Amino acid sequence: MEADAPKKAVVLVSGGLDSATTLAVARSRGYDCYALTFSYGQRHAVELAAARRVAEALGVREHRVVSLDLSWIGGSALTAPIPVPKNRPLGGADEDDIPITYVPARNMIFLSVAVGWAEALGAHDIYLGINAVDYSGYPDCRPEFLEAFAHAARLGTRAGVLGGDLRFHAPLSGLSKADIIHLGVSLGVDYSLTHSCYDPDPEGRACGACDSCQLRRKGFEQAGIADPTVYAPRGG
Amino acid sequence: MEADAPKKAVVLVSGGLDSATTLAVARSRGYDCYALTFSYGQRHAVELAAARRVAEALGVREHRVVSLDLSWIGGSALTAPIPVPKNRPLGGADEDDIPITYVPARNMIFLSVAVGWAEALGAHDIYLGINAVDYSGYPDCRPEFLEAFAHAARLGTRAGVLGGDLRFHAPLSGLSKADIIHLGVSLGVDYSLTHSCYDPDPEGRACGACDSCQLRRKGFEQAGIADPTVYAPRGG
Numbered sequence: 375m376e377a378d379a380p381k382k383a384v385v386l387v388s389g390g391l392d393s394a395t396t397l398a399v400a401r402s403r404g405y406d407c408y409a410l411t412f413s414y415g416q417r418h419a420v421e422l423a424a425a426r427r428v429a430e431a432l433g434v435r436e437h438r439v440v441s442l443d444l445s446w447i448g449g450s451a452l453t454a455p456i457p458v459p460k461n462r463p464l465g466g467a468d469e470d471d472i473p474i475t476y477v478p479a480r481n482m483i484f485l486s487v488a489v490g491w492a493e494a495l496g497a498h499d500i501y502l503g504i505n506a507v508d509y510s511g512y513p514d515c516r517p518e519f520l521e522a523f524a525h526a527a528r529l530g531t532r533a534g535v536l537g538g539d540l541r542f543h544a545p546l547s548g549l550s551k552a553d554i555i556h557l558g559v560s561l562g563v564d565y566s567l568t569h570s571c572y573d574p575d576p577e578g579r580a581c582g583a584c585d586s587c588q589l590r591r592k593g594f595e596q597a598g599i600a601d602p603t604v605y606a607p608r609g610g
Numbered sequence: 611m612e613a614d615a616p617k618k619a620v621v622l623v624s625g626g627l628d629s630a631t632t633l634a635v636a637r638s639r640g641y642d643c644y645a646l647t648f649s650y651g652q653r654h655a656v657e658l659a660a661a662r663r664v665a666e667a668l669g670v671r672e673h674r675v676v677s678l679d680l681s682w683i684g685g686s687a688l689t690a691p692i693p694v695p696k697n698r699p700l701g702g703a704d705e706d707d708i709p710i711t712y713v714p715a716r717n718m719i720f721l722s723v724a725v726g727w728a729e730a731l732g733a734h735d736i737y738l739g740i741n742a743v744d745y746s747g748y749p750d751c752r753p754e755f756l757e758a759f760a761h762a763a764r765l766g767t768r769a770g771v772l773g774g775d776l777r778f779h780a781p782l783s784g785l786s787k788a789d790i791i792h793l794g795v796s797l798g799v800d801y802s803l804t805h806s807c808y809d810p811d812p813e814g815r816a817c818g819a820c821d822s823c824q825l826r827r828k829g830f831e832q833a834g835i836a837d838p839t840v841y842a843p844r845g846g
Contacts, residue, residue: 443676444726446676482722482763482766486722513766522762529758532714
């Protein structure tokens, strides 16, 4: 690699608002970005189309969509025929209230694959859009999880063992959803390309009532920015 | 669950000697075992057939073979067209000498999926056959990696956050290959069902010269137990 070649980063891109912003942050910091998306059996496959749009719009070196079915594991409304809760009061980081949309070990699995790819690419930086302010209360979105995972990853890889560095970046970690949107807009993110809803209608329109829609909608309101989301007409 | 129902354990089963022994240990401790095997693009798919034989012979409640192609990541002689080293001197735990058969982040990825399944099953125990005595020098086989990973897993899962326990067992960790074989024989493991070679011939016969064959062969010799492995005829 030439001395002035851009640094490489692996970026987890789901197609949602947070990961699009995270990708824009990594790009703005001068990284050559390798986007990683998972087709894991999520019910809302419209996510994958959004991930492709986002990766293309923001300019990545390579975009991998990895097939790893997690639906057989069960236990989540995102991968199993369990109703997605609607209009649930969101209280922030209540550790005793992990919602049914939590997918067991999802971030750990995705991060592990990211580590493998980073190692093979010679990338020392991994970006992900976890956030523990306006979030759904998933344990694997908390900073203490990421810190512990990073420690394990350094011990478990060639890069870490041989003294190379391996850094995990969660640039949205301490931001409110409104702050994230402001940041993304300042970096040129077109949020109309993104998809957040856990339970879109057959046309891919957002339900407006799941946790993810509520957080997104509130974020645009608080940011004072027009919400580009296309919502499904509300039923009775 | 009834009070006296057996405890559940998820066991990583590759089809090799170590994981077969580990499964036998978990069974001997009274666990209902859920075997987890990965079809990850390994060149020696004969491993998968061995995993099925082992799981069936030792008696598991369920056996999942998960497709997760890691060959696109590259960088390993087990998944890419890179020659498998033969007759390499094996010096034990030399951290500066991670062989080309190392698959980036493999154990981290496999363990993460195991954590997800354990969580959904309500299992609190995960068994894996890593070993840091007679081993190939993979960083993700070392006890310090497993300890750090376990800590991250407890922080990143519903089970861990809500106070449930999540335990990782590596019962072979401190054993020599000969000790592992003695243990397995005492527990009734039929090692003729297992497969260790990184580079079998088209008939699935072991090469006898890769790191894994060398460790296995030496193990049977030192244990004073007849080696049931079918080796390919040695070429010139």
